[in-house]
Amino acid sequence: MKFQDLQRINARYADELKKAAIETIDSGWYLQGKRIAAFEEQLCNYLGCRYTVPVGNGLDALRLILKAYIEMKVMQPGDEIIVPANTFIATVLAITDNRLTPVFVEPDPQTYNLDIEKIEEQITLRTRAIMVVHLYGRCCWDRKLKELADKYNLKIVEDNAQAIGAVSQQEGLNGTYKTGTLGDAAATSFYPAKNLGALGDAGVVTTGDMNLVKVVQALANYGSSKKYVSIYQGLNSRMDELQAAFLSVKLKYLDHENQIRRQLASWYDKYITHPEIIKPQTQYPEGHVWHQYVIRTRQRDKLQSYLEVHGIPTMIHYPIPPHKQACYSQYNNLHLPITESLSHEVLSLPISPVITQSDVIEVSSHINNFFSQRV
Numbered sequence: 468m469k470f471q472d473l474q475r476i477n478a479r480y481a482d483e484l485k486k487a488a489i490e491t492i493d494s495g496w497y498l499q500g501k502r503i504a505a506f507e508e509q510l511c512n513y514l515g516c517r518y519t520v521p522v523g524n525g526l527d528a529l530r531l532i533l534k535a536y537i538e539m540k541v542m543q544p545g546d547e548i549i550v551p552a553n554t555f556i557a558t559v560l561a562i563t564d565n566r567l568t569p570v571f572v573e574p575d576p577q578t579y580n581l582d583i584e585k586i587e588e589q590i591t592l593r594t595r596a597i598m599v600v601h602l603y604g605r606c607c608w609d610r611k612l613k614e615l616a617d618k619y620n621l622k623i624v625e626d627n628a629q630a631i632g633a634v635s636q637q638e639g640l641n642g643t644y645k646t647g648t649l650g651d652a653a654a655t656s657f658y659p660a661k662n663l664g665a666l667g668d669a670g671v672v673t674t675g676d677m678n679l680v681k682v683v684q685a686l687a688n689y690g691s692s693k694k695y696v697s698i699y700q701g702l703n704s705r706m707d708e709l710q711a712a713f714l715s716v717k718l719k720y721l722d723h724e725n726q727i728r729r730q731l732a733s734w735y736d737k738y739i740t741h742p743e744i745i746k747p748q749t750q751y752p753e754g755h756v757w758h759q760y761v762i763r764t765r766q767r768d769k770l771q772s773y774l775e776v777h778g779i780p781t782m783i784h785y786p787i788p789p790h791k792q793a794c795y796s797q798y799n800n801l802h803l804p805i806t807e808s809l810s811h812e813v814l815s816l817p818i819s820p821v822i823t824q825s826d827v828i829e830v831s832s833h834i835n836n837f838f839s840q841r842v
């Protein structure tokens with residue numbers, strides 16, 4: 468068993484992917500062509516959003532949204548962005564790369580997502596946006612977010628890197644329900660191991676705001692919307708035709724694959740029976756696409772070694788929170804106890820469209836055995 472068997476995941480679509488690759492190679496057109504346009508339309512239809520800007524990767528999608536808001540004078544360097552302390556480093560890199568200041572908010576220990584109740588106490592005169600991360604594929608959204616954004620005139624930016632296909636129980640700012648369309652703008656990653664994975668790097672910005680689209684498009688293209696005329700000091704971050712062609716193939720199967728992940732999660736739920744293990748909770752099944760299935764225990768490191776000896780691959784998402792990373796020495800002294808204890812207790816179990824019920828039974832029985840053997 469592999470934690471993420473990308474070869475087997477993509478082998479299921481090998482014929483279609485190879486055909487897409489050959490057609491793209493033969494077309495002689497590799498950037499900003501009809502495959503990008505087709506993928507954009509397909510993605511807008513899937514998500515129910517107005518606009519997409521395909522870009523180089525998920526981190527760039529996040530960076531470009533914030534950079535565009537700076538160009539639009541919605542925010543300026545030094546302003547504060549509320550961000551979950553419990554997230555992948557890229558969420559925070561997008562903020563600091565734009566010389567904005569991350570303000571870390573602790574997660575809800577039940578969902579591991581940003582604790583919406585703790586946002587308001589962190590809002591200051593310099594707060595300009597709330598970044599929500601749908602961590603592990605679980606939608607992070609609540610009416611309260613909308614109210615806070617209205618009350619303090621804040622943008623809501625979604626880091627949807629882990630959650631494409633997830634659905635909110637409550638409507639977003641635009642009256643829509645899918646993650647990636649709930650806030651003012653969203654970034655999605657198509658890194659190969661994500662739920663919708665390209666065969667290389669790719670990402671997308673989605674939004675209903677035409678002005679934002681124009682600025683992000685220009686920024687991602689050297690800062691120019693007309694050839695050789697530069698309005699902004701931009702960068703080069705474009706999704707290529709080949710990745711768009713692959714993603715068009717795989718997007719058709721996303722809902723089916725997410726359904727497989729839900730089924731696997733419910734099997735883990737059933738077969739992991741030892742009371743010492745804290746299993747993820749779900750109140751609203753459609754709200755979760757199970758990018759990761761994450762359990763918790765104080766014995767995490769010992770359990771991980773035990774499983775490794777028995778041939779069960781696991782991972783830790785994430786062993787060091789952003790504020791404890793060496794690159795953020797200015798935040799190392801912050802005390803965020805929930806985030807820090809999660810980083811010592813979480814363990815991600817294999818979950819992907821090529822994991823089977825018998826894999827789940829095997830993993831679960833090793834976990835149950837580990838605890839039964841200990842006194």
Ligand SMILES: *Cc1c(COP(=O)(O)O)cnc(C)c1O
Pocket residue numbers: 524525526527554555557558600626628629656657658668669670
């Ligand atoms: C993967 C990921 C990103 C970055 O996406 P890339 O395409 O790898 O740049 C950002 N945020 C979160 C939460 C992620 O999981």
